[in-house]
Amino acid sequence: MxxxxxxxxxxxxxxxxxxxxxxxxxxxxxxxxxxxxxxxxxxxxxxxxxxxxxxxxxxxxxxxxxxxxxxxxxxxxxxxxxxxxxxxxxxxxxxxxxxxxxxxxxxxxxxxxxxxxxxxxxxxxxxxxxxxxxxxxxxxxxxxxxxxxxxxxxxxxxxxxxxxxxxxxxxxxxxxxxxxxxxxxxxxxxxxxxxxxxxxxxxxxxxxxxxxxxxxxxxxxxxxxDYHFSKSTAKWYHVEKNRLMVVLQNYQRQTLLLVAPALFAVELLILVYSIVGGFFGEKLKGYGFLIRHRKRIQTVRRQIQRQRTVPDKVFLPQFSSELVFSEIRNPLITWLVNPILRAYFALARRLL
The missing domain is CATH 3.90.550.10 (Spore Coat Polysaccharide Biosynthesis Protein SpsA; Chain A)
Structure with missing residues (x-):
């Protein structure tokens, strides 16, 4: 025993x-x-x-x-x-x-x-x-x-x-x-x-x-x-700049190149949404943050990539191919954006 x-x-x-x-x-x-x-x-x-x-x-x-x-x-x-x-x-x-x-x-x-x-x-x-x-x-x-x-x-x-x-x-x-x-x-x-x-x-x-x-x-x-979803402009600033830092720092170069077209297209959609949602200034502020801290981001990225032992293709299948936020339901996302993102993800996984 x-x-x-x-x-x-x-x-x-x-x-x-x-x-x-x-x-x-x-x-x-x-x-x-x-x-x-x-x-x-x-x-x-x-x-x-x-x-x-x-x-x-x-x-x-x-x-x-x-x-x-x-x-x-x-x-x-x-x-x-x-x-x-x-x-x-x-x-x-x-x-x-x-x-x-x-x-x-x-x-x-x-x-x-x-x-x-x-x-x-x-x-x-x-x-x-x-x-x-x-x-x-x-x-x-x-x-x-x-x-x-x-x-x-x-x-x-x-x-x-x-x-x-x-x-x-x-x-x-x-x-x-x-x-x-x-x-x-x-x-x-x-x-x-x-x-x-x-x-x-x-x-x-x-x-x-x-x-x-x-x-x-x-x-x-x-x-x-005691969970409450917040749509404050300050939150959008941190969420969006941090999301991009996560992607830029953690993906292998090949994966980053593969997802770049989808990432760029979604960024354009978010910019439009930010104008409608009232956080366009915060979104631009986030881009400014990334530009100002680009050397730090590159340093962190090099460190992470140097220490990694597992390639992206091992765990990438566990990532979501759809945007299914329970707090944000939008027919455009459900019927147009998600089908395109699913198809692109399937293609990227085959090429990886």
């Missing part, structure tokens, strides 16, 4: 920026965790809504780093992971402040991780099943989708909760709750801080695929997320 393994030293990292209204629910649920060896580290990005006062009065034993400015989701989580792993953490769990956890979610994630290791799987990132907090039988995400042109979204958002508790291999984890073991962090790294926010989970997952890692959703671990 296999001897039980000692509980891993796990640090839960929560980045806050004016999230005070969510924290009582989150910390109330964290107080009931069954895992015997966990720590909570909060990185506050200079909140002005009473978050700091709330944290100072919090009875749950937590460690807090108060930032002098809002450095963004990516850089703050990187700071938390660096501190945690330097202090002896085996695993970091990056957790959104607008979540509520179940008592055994952390223990179940660890069981899944150890189980995959014992099978000899090169396991990378994990996530729990994430359900809507207000509609608790509705799925938020059990693994995110990646489109071959760099779009990412919560796959099956709004669908009924999946049946069964088995683990499922996924292409990308959700940053709402991301389980990152120390070996993965040491080899792949943390978030790209230039992203600031959005698409960072997709990029981190993709970079792991290039190193031969496999990601999983633990079916027996559950949390709830």
């Amino acid at each position: 296999t001897e039980p393994l000692a509980p891993l030293n796990t640090w839960i990292i929560v980045v806050t920026y004016n999230h005070q209204k969510y924290l009582a629910t989150l910390f109330g649920s964290l107080a009931h965790l069954t895992h015997p060896n966990y720590h909570v580290l909060v990185i506050d990005n200079r909140s002005t809504d009473g978050t700091r006062e709330f944290l100072r009065s919090q009875p749950l034993p937590i460690k807090v780093i108060y930032q002098p400015e809002n450095t963004g989701f990516c850089e703050a989580n990187n700071l938390g992971m660096a501190r945690a792993f330097a202090a002896g953490a085996d695993v970091c769990v990056l957790l959104n402040p607008d979540t509520e956890v179940t008592p055994d979610f952390l223990a179940q994630l660890e069981i899944s991780y150890q189980y995959q290791l014992r099978k000899g799987v090169n396991v990378g990132l994990l996530q729990p099943v994430i359900l809507h907090q207000q509609r608790r039988e509705w799925l938020n995400t059990a693994g995110n989708a990646i489109h071959y042109l760099g779009f990412g979204w919560c796959k099956d958002n709004g669908y009924p909760r999946p049946t069964g508790n088995q683990d499922r291999e996924i292409i990308s984890v959700s940053g709402a709750c991301l389980y990152i073991p120390k070996p993965y962090y040491q080899r792949v790294g943390g978030f790209n801080p230039v992203f600031f926010a959005y698409s960072e989970d997709q990029d981190l997952s993709w970079r792991g695929l290039l190193r031969g890692y496999r990601h999983f959703c633990c079916g027996s671990a559950v949390i709830y997320h």
Whole structure:
């Protein structure tokens, strides 16, 4: 009989920026965790809504780093992971402040991780099943989708909760709750801080695929997320510039050349949509960002391509060929854009 393994030293990292209204629910649920060896580290990005006062009065034993400015989701989580792993953490769990956890979610994630290791799987990132907090039988995400042109979204958002508790291999984890073991962090790294926010989970997952890692959703671990889709102009700026950085940095040169015509055509459509949607200025601002940071992007790209061990053709079939955002339904996308994207993806895969 296999001897039980000692509980891993796990640090839960929560980045806050004016999230005070969510924290009582989150910390109330964290107080009931069954895992015997966990720590909570909060990185506050200079909140002005009473978050700091709330944290100072919090009875749950937590460690807090108060930032002098809002450095963004990516850089703050990187700071938390660096501190945690330097202090002896085996695993970091990056957790959104607008979540509520179940008592055994952390223990179940660890069981899944150890189980995959014992099978000899090169396991990378994990996530729990994430359900809507207000509609608790509705799925938020059990693994995110990646489109071959760099779009990412919560796959099956709004669908009924999946049946069964088995683990499922996924292409990308959700940053709402991301389980990152120390070996993965040491080899792949943390978030790209230039992203600031959005698409960072997709990029981190993709970079792991290039190193031969496999990601999983633990079916027996559950949390709830107070999820609301936002169409703010600031979000479009980060989402669009980050999407293009993910593609430019992670694809092999041959793949990048193959998808370039489709990427260019979709960019034209997005420019038109940005005029109608009122974020044309943010889209242009994103292009300006890419131009200003082109040397950094080239440097990161060279590093990623130098370290990769797996060619694109191995995992590219797992990418989505259609745009199926549950939050954005448009007949033009359904009946015109998606058929063309499907056909082009099939052609690109044959040529790769």
